[in-house]
Amino acid sequence: MAVGWPGATVSSGGRLPGRVILTDCRLVDGAGNPWVAADVLIEGDQVAAIGPAGALSRRGRPAPIVVDVGGRYVTPGFVDPHTHSDLTVLSNPGAESAIYQGVTTHVVGNCGMSAAPVDDRRLGDFVTMWESYFDCGPVTWRTFAEYLDAVETGGCAINVAALVGHGALRIATMGFDERPAGVRELAAMKRLLAASMAAGAFGLSTGLVYPPGCYASTDELIELARVVKTYDGIYTTHVRGERETIVEAVTEAVRIGAESGLPVEVSHNAPKWGGPPATANLAVIEQARADGHDVTLDNDTHTDLAPRLSLALPQQLHSLAVDELVAVLSDPARRAELAREVAADERPGPGYSGLLKHGRFERIVVLRATNRALLGRSVADIAADRGAEPFDTYLDLIVEERDGIIAIFDYIDEAQLQAVLRHPLAMVSSDGLVAPLPRPGEPIAYWPCNFGEYTGFLERYVRDRPILRLEEAVRKMTSLPAQRFGLWDRGILRPGARADIVVFDLDRLRDRATNLFPHSYPFENIPHRYAEGIDYVFVNGAAVLWEGTHTGAGGGRVLRGPGARRRAAARPSRAPGSRPARARPARPVV
Ligand SMILES: [Zn+2]
Numbered sequence: 001m002a003v004g005w006p007g008a009t010v011s012s013g014g015r016l017p018g019r020v021i022l023t024d025c026r027l028v029d030g031a032g033n034p035w036v037a038a039d040v041l042i043e044g045d046q047v048a049a050i051g052p053a054g055a056l057s058r059r060g061r062p063a064p065i066v067v068d069v070g071g072r073y074v075t076p077g078f079v080d081p082h083t084h085s086d087l088t089v090l091s092n093p094g095a096e097s098a099i100y101q102g103v104t105t106h107v108v109g110n111c112g113m114s115a116a117p118v119d120d121r122r123l124g125d126f127v128t129m130w131e132s133y134f135d136c137g138p139v140t141w142r143t144f145a146e147y148l149d150a151v152e153t154g155g156c157a158i159n160v161a162a163l164v165g166h167g168a169l170r171i172a173t174m175g176f177d178e179r180p181a182g183v184r185e186l187a188a189m190k191r192l193l194a195a196s197m198a199a200g201a202f203g204l205s206t207g208l209v210y211p212p213g214c215y216a217s218t219d220e221l222i223e224l225a226r227v228v229k230t231y232d233g234i235y236t237t238h239v240r241g242e243r244e245t246i247v248e249a250v251t252e253a254v255r256i257g258a259e260s261g262l263p264v265e266v267s268h269n270a271p272k273w274g275g276p277p278a279t280a281n282l283a284v285i286e287q288a289r290a291d292g293h294d295v296t297l298d299n300d301t302h303t304d305l306a307p308r309l310s311l312a313l314p315q316q317l318h319s320l321a322v323d324e325l326v327a328v329l330s331d332p333a334r335r336a337e338l339a340r341e342v343a344a345d346e347r348p349g350p351g352y353s354g355l356l357k358h359g360r361f362e363r364i365v366v367l368r369a370t371n372r373a374l375l376g377r378s379v380a381d382i383a384a385d386r387g388a389e390p391f392d393t394y395l396d397l398i399v400e401e402r403d404g405i406i407a408i409f410d411y412i413d414e415a416q417l418q419a420v421l422r423h424p425l426a427m428v429s430s431d432g433l434v435a436p437l438p439r440p441g442e443p444i445a446y447w448p449c450n451f452g453e454y455t456g457f458l459e460r461y462v463r464d465r466p467i468l469r470l471e472e473a474v475r476k477m478t479s480l481p482a483q484r485f486g487l488w489d490r491g492i493l494r495p496g497a498r499a500d501i502v503v504f505d506l507d508r509l510r511d512r513a514t515n516l517f518p519h520s521y522p523f524e525n526i527p528h529r530y531a532e533g534i535d536y537v538f539v540n541g542a543a544v545l546w547e548g549t550h551t552g553a554g555g556g557r558v559l560r561g562p563g564a565r566r567r568a569a570a571r572p573s574r575a576p577g578s579r580p581a582r583a584r585p586a587r588p589v590v
Contacts, residue, residue: 020042047499104158165207181220254288454531
């Protein structure tokens with residue numbers, strides 16, 4: 001199937017012969033064990049052997065390429081359990097932003113947003129869902145199976161495992177309607193969900209603070225989760241509130257898992273500004289496990305996001321045209337109303353809007369504005385200069401810049417973030433996507449999670465300001481997420497595992513996209529660059545990064561979830577025209 005992205009290609013051209021020996025490795029296996037001095041033999045797409053340094057035979061054909069890694073760390077490829085690369089893997093099949101960080105697998109379809117299923121009658125709504133983030137590109141598929149085929153045909157440097165988004169199911173069935181699903185609509189969603197699971201989805205994701213996910217009742221979600229259970233999938237969720245109501249929201253997620261029998265992954269679950277300490281939501285998850293429910297969580301390593309200022313205002317303003325928005329914000333009566341609404345926070349907006357409710361304008365720093373005197377300054381500072389109230393200044397800036405102003409919102413307390421990242425049940429995610437570096441002249445955007453997540457985590461929290469042992473940090477980036485999604489042959493280095501492998505020098509790792517709070521101006525890592533210090537990346541045995549340079553190889557695969565695997569296992573395997581094999585009597589399982 002043509003995916004319609006001319007020029008977006010990966011090839012097998014950069015692929016090296018099928019046998020490579022890595023020698024003088026400090027091998028970190030991904031399970032959390034201390035590193036061990038070892039050599040590793042890669043044959044085809046597998047780790048063929050691991051042995052003591054110098055012990056692996058160099059005989060055999062083809063003759064292996066021997067790479068002396070000189071005592072650098074060798075780990076499983078990083079598995080990113082929470083991304084939004086659904087569409088951008090098609091336009092960026094080289095996945096450079098991920099590969100330069102050592103990431104070899106992306107789980108897509110998170111927060112209720114997936115690339116499929118798509119209904120022709122709701123195509124406009126589908127595009128609206130995606131285009132609030134970036135250009136959607138041509139949508140040449142409709143079913144989940146067709147979407148996975150499109151990714152497979154396009155080729156990709158990383159592996160892709162996909163979830164079905166509840167938002168996509170709802171949009172395909174009832175658009176953005178703000179109401180409970182009717183009996184027929186729920187039945188239609190279940191049919192689409194079942195077909196997607198059978199095609200290879202790994203589970204169902206929800207985004208319960210975004211339309212249309214936020215319109216769904218808990219019962220609707222339990223009904224859908226029960227369909228996923230019949231395919232042995234998983235439930236992942238951006239919960240219904242991540243600030244003041246985070247404990248209730250995580251409790252709802254646990255209930256959905258308990259009543260459907262599904263494992264639960266609570267997505268990016270560090271509390272945002274205004275929420276209780278992280279220990280509160282972690283305690284809910286610990287208790288769930290003590291009660292026998294398999295619940296885990298993830299978080300990215302950033303404390304910030306950079307949306308337009310207007311997106312932190314109450315949701316009903318988001319759909320207004322610029323002139324309408326400017327008119328509303330210029331009307332003193334409407335302003336007073338807005339101030340009351342923000343303080344009351346009855347329909348909590350995205351996490352970063354907590355900074356408005358709690359008046360933390362010193363944590364909102366202007367990143368892009370036509371008035372260059374504003375750049376790098378906090379809204380609190382600008383207000384102090386003007387002798388105005390910060391909330392008024394905030395609205396004035398939107399009016400002055402005609403809604404073009406964006407700022408870095410530092411909306412997570414780093415101590416709370418660290419508490420989550422240190423917790424044994426938490427894995428690392430990016431909440432980002434594969435993306436090209438910004439071209440010169442393009443408007444400044446802030447996407448540190450796309451470019452600096454994994455290297456930044458190791459650089460800051462293992463090397464420079466350690467909160468974790470290296471081996472534990474690697475576990476959170478490899479075997480823990482791989483186990484979570486049933487990728488049993490990845491995320492760990494053992495003979496027989498898929499050869500998704502990263503080689504890096506911890507001392508040289510450098511995240512070139514993150515800007516730490518408090519900010520200095522000019523911003524240190526804007527515009528972004530690819531991460532530095534990752535030297536080799538193998539994906540299914542293909543060398544995608546070689547001596548720090550992307551080879552153009554497309555080693556990645558579309559990974560298929562348990563429903564598709566079961567279907568494949570049930571299919572009789574026989575050559576066309578041959579007689580079906582006689583079924584053998586089942587042997588008792590011992
Ligand atoms: Zn989310």
